[in-house]
Amino acid sequence: MSHNAPAIEFRKVCKWFGDFQALAGVDLKIGKGERVVICGPSGSGKSTMVRCINQLEQHQKGDILLNGATVTGNSAHVRSIRRRVGMVFQQFNLYPHMTALQNCVIAQRLVARRQRHEAEDIARAYLERVKIADKADRYPHQLSGGQQQRVAIARALCMQSEAILFDEPTSALDPEMIREVLDVMVGLAQDGLTMVCVTHEMGFARQVADAVVFMDHGRIVEVAAPAEFFKEQKTQRARDFLAQILH
């Protein structure tokens, strides 16, 4: 776990679902405090790639390192990795039987073993941070999609992990709610948090990303700084993709 090791590193990672190869030798280094946006057509493997980092999917070949140490191992090791990497999902996945505050507290209590009052203080601080502290006692079904996703971000932040993974965080949102979630994410990016974000929000990529990763058919096709990437794509596939999502 060297001091200079990248926060997250993929080494020739391969992943199959039955006969279908979802990841075909992915290599990537993400430095500490870096913000990386991963994009690509659906089925290109971008979600799978992110889900391998915290082992919600297990890759079959290659290695993924978190601060220089492999993420694979027995269940206790995988849990310790997950403890260090937060995740925000497309469908929010808030715990339906818990209030916004309880959603933020539960893993702090069970996993980080914090005292109740400490966990609640931290939860309130992060709910404040995502500008939803006034809804702390609401249940998920009483919140709009955008509000739910902001609670989900606060829930991930509460664990004070080393990196946060975003798996298409705005794809399930109505257009008018995308902004409020992106604003929160831009704020986080400016705080120097390591962020890996699967998204088609190219405005967000342009604004905060250090690098844009373009994937297709389970491979990383291009990696570039956003200014570069949006000015000139090296491959036809990336050009087609951008033309498609930007109309």
Place this chain on the structure above:
Amino acid sequence: MFNFRDVFAYSSLILDGLAVSIVLCVIAGTLGFLLAILCAALKTTGPRPLSWIVTAYVETIRNTPFIVQLFFIYFGVGSLSWRMSPVFAATAALTLNVAAYFTEIIRGGLADGSRGVREAALSQGMTIVQTYLRIVLPPAIAKVDKTLVGQFVLVFLGSAVISQISVEDLTSAAQFIQTRTFRAFETYIVVTVLYMATGLVFSLLYAWLRPALFPWVRDSRQ
């Protein structure tokens, strides 16, 4: 033609029997619920051999009469092991019976829509057990709670059979009174009404408890 006075002379015996029926069923219901939580987990996410064992157990209970299960445990298992008391055998049989039905009902509640929430809990570093008990299970139970209560009431009504291994329950009280008073029909009318009323009380009691158990469900109906 009818004479209930002779029957009511035994009212304390009847109430004692009712208490035995209620207490045994509540104990069995509680233990059965806990066993079902385990079995539902094993059946949905457990390793193959364990999920097969659970399936075999559930199907055996659901396809055989309770009275045969009761006799098998009290006489059959009792003949091979220690001599168990009727109350113990009855509680065991009721528990195993309730648990099998509860397992299927809970499994139904788990079936849809818990995958994303499960992943969220795991991604936060919770263990599989924490994820199941704290995150996945409560909403699943809330989805099927009325079916569970309905099944519990059915088991309570079916518990009349435990009188056949001389547990002194409500039905056994009735059989005793009937031999003393020769007022069989009246006795069974009284006891039947008590079974009905108790079943109803269970349902009403649960309806009253429900908002405290599942506050998030109550909120959705405001």
Place this chain on the structure above:
Amino acid sequence: MNQFTTFGIVETILSKLPWTLLLSLIAFVGGAFVAGLLTMFAILGGKIANVGVSVVISTVQSTPLLMLMFLCFFGLPLFQIEVSPLLAASAALVAFTAAYLTEAWRSALKAVHAGQWEAALSSGMRHDHVLLAIILPQAVRIAIPPTVGFLVQVVKATSLASIVGFMEITRVGTVLNNITFRPFLIFAIIGALYMALNLPISLAARHLERRFNFNR
């Protein structure tokens, strides 16, 4: 008589199997017949009939089946009806079956979309023709899986007839137990027999349900 071999025990239990089957048949056919009448009465007899049927159903369903048998056994004589264990058990089981099937069939009829009624009636068909030609065939399709599934409940329920003294397989089990003192074997065999009868029905019912849900 004390010399019951394992084979002798199996043979004796099997010899009473026809009575379990007969009682199941009486209960199911009789119950279905009564349920048919009650369903028609509830659907065609107006609001009061419908509520009345509901009251009868929920009364029977909240009565322990064993009490239903005792009440038949000790109650029917009050109406000068001579009661054998078979008659008492049959009467109780018919009531038990009828209550469930009426509920299932009535809700199947209700499940056929109201729009179907309106469409058919507005095309000028007579009320009873609509019921027979349009609604009933669809309702039957909905009702078949729960009806088949309930057959399992009926077969299991016949075991309670043993308590009022009817000699079916559960009863012969308790008798054999008293003679041979081999309860583990006896009740395992009896349990296996019920399994052999019910498991195929359960599986068939589930299969029908899946197919129905799929076609929907």
